[in-house]
Amino acid sequence: MYWDIKMIKVEKDKRAVCEVLCINERKVASARQAMKPDATLFKLAASFKVLGDPTRTKIISALLQEELCVCDLASLIGISQSAISHQLRVLRNMNLVKYRKDGRIAYYSLDDDHISFILMAGLKHVEE
Amino acid sequence: MYWDIKMIKVEKDKRAVCEVLCINERKVASARQAMKPDATLFKLAASFKVLGDPTRTKIISALLQEELCVCDLASLIGISQSAISHQLRVLRNMNLVKYRKDGRIAYYSLDDDHISFILMAGLKHVEE
DNA sequence: CCAATACATGAATGTGTGCTCACATATAAA
DNA sequence: TTTATATGTGAGCACACATTCATGTATTGG
Numbered sequence: 109m110y111w112d113i114k115m116i117k118v119e120k121d122k123r124a125v126c127e128v129l130c131i132n133e134r135k136v137a138s139a140r141q142a143m144k145p146d147a148t149l150f151k152l153a154a155s156f157k158v159l160g161d162p163t164r165t166k167i168i169s170a171l172l173q174e175e176l177c178v179c180d181l182a183s184l185i186g187i188s189q190s191a192i193s194h195q196l197r198v199l200r201n202m203n204l205v206k207y208r209k210d211g212r213i214a215y216y217s218l219d220d221d222h223i224s225f226i227l228m229a230g231l232k233h234v235e236e
Numbered sequence: 237m238y239w240d241i242k243m244i245k246v247e248k249d250k251r252a253v254c255e256v257l258c259i260n261e262r263k264v265a266s267a268r269q270a271m272k273p274d275a276t277l278f279k280l281a282a283s284f285k286v287l288g289d290p291t292r293t294k295i296i297s298a299l300l301q302e303e304l305c306v307c308d309l310a311s312l313i314g315i316s317q318s319a320i321s322h323q324l325r326v327l328r329n330m331n332l333v334k335y336r337k338d339g340r341i342a343y344y345s346l347d348d349d350h351i352s353f354i355l356m357a358g359l360k361h362v363e364e
Numbered sequence: 365c366c367a368a369t370a371c372a373t374g375a376a377t378g379t380g381t382g383c384t385c386a387c388a389t390a391t392a393a394a
Numbered sequence: 395t396t397t398a399t400a401t402g403t404g405a406g407c408a409c410a411c412a413t414t415c416a417t418g419t420a421t422t423g424g
Contacts, residue, residue: 160285
């Protein structure tokens with residue numbers, strides 16, 4: 109038998125991030141091992157962050173149905189064309205949307221099948 | 237036969253949000269009808285936004301395995317206890333985590349089964 | 365009761381970001 | 395070619411937000 113919870117007193121440096129540590133070392137080690145690498149979690153957060161803006165969420169939601177041009181998106185969402193363009197660039201940089209040019213018109217659509225999957229998963233949480 | 241694309245010239249008010257509208261009315265109307273209500277999309281964006289911070293993503297990821305107390309989370313993620321507490325409050329307010337108190341120690345765990353589902357969906361996009 | 369511990373929280377601060385504005389670019393019509 | 399249209403983009407601003415710092419609260423041990 110052993111104590112699962114270990115108390116460690118750290119030297120009394122006022123500037124230490126945390127003066128006192130009450131670590132369950134076994135659980136922390138286990139969790140650390142099971143966790144995805146930092147870089148992966150960082151990219152994951154970045155993806156969610158992009159989806160975490162109402163304007164961009166609406167853009168993605170609109171594109172679930174069919175491709176739309178920039179001014180259609182602007183009209184549909186009720187925001188300026190410039191704002192839409194800026195947000196479309198963000199979505200493009202994250203490979204969430206792609207576009208095709210037909211003359212002057214740019215038709216945007218979803219780039220990845222995962223996106224709609226993620227959106228549906230989120231909706232399940234919201235619509236309960 | 238009819239023109240699918242309709243050009244509408246709006247009065248030349250310099251302050252108008254959009255001087256010119258090139259709306260495919262049929263597609264816009266169709267997309268508008270298919271889209272979830274604004275309130276739903278707003279809540280959806282709010283949920284993604286909460287997941288869109290690296291610290292919070294790490295917290296959720298750590299809690300996928302088992303419940304952890306505040307200082308274990310702080311140690312695991314490598315951030316101050318205060319910062320963890322602030323972020324845990326955010327996650328609590330969005331009903332993403334819950335906690336139980338055992339004496340002075342607060343053990344946090346995921347509140348909703350959907351969360352891990354959403355996280356997995358996001359990971360599929362990131363890890364391709 | 366008193367001191368220490370585990371966590372919560374308000375204020376302050378530095379950073380990030382979504383929008384507007386102005387302008388640039390590219391294509392099409394005249 | 396000239397003009398209008400459809401979209402892209404840099405700068406600037408107002409606001410949101412993640413962290414730190416200081417302190418408050420609740421529970422335990424002595």
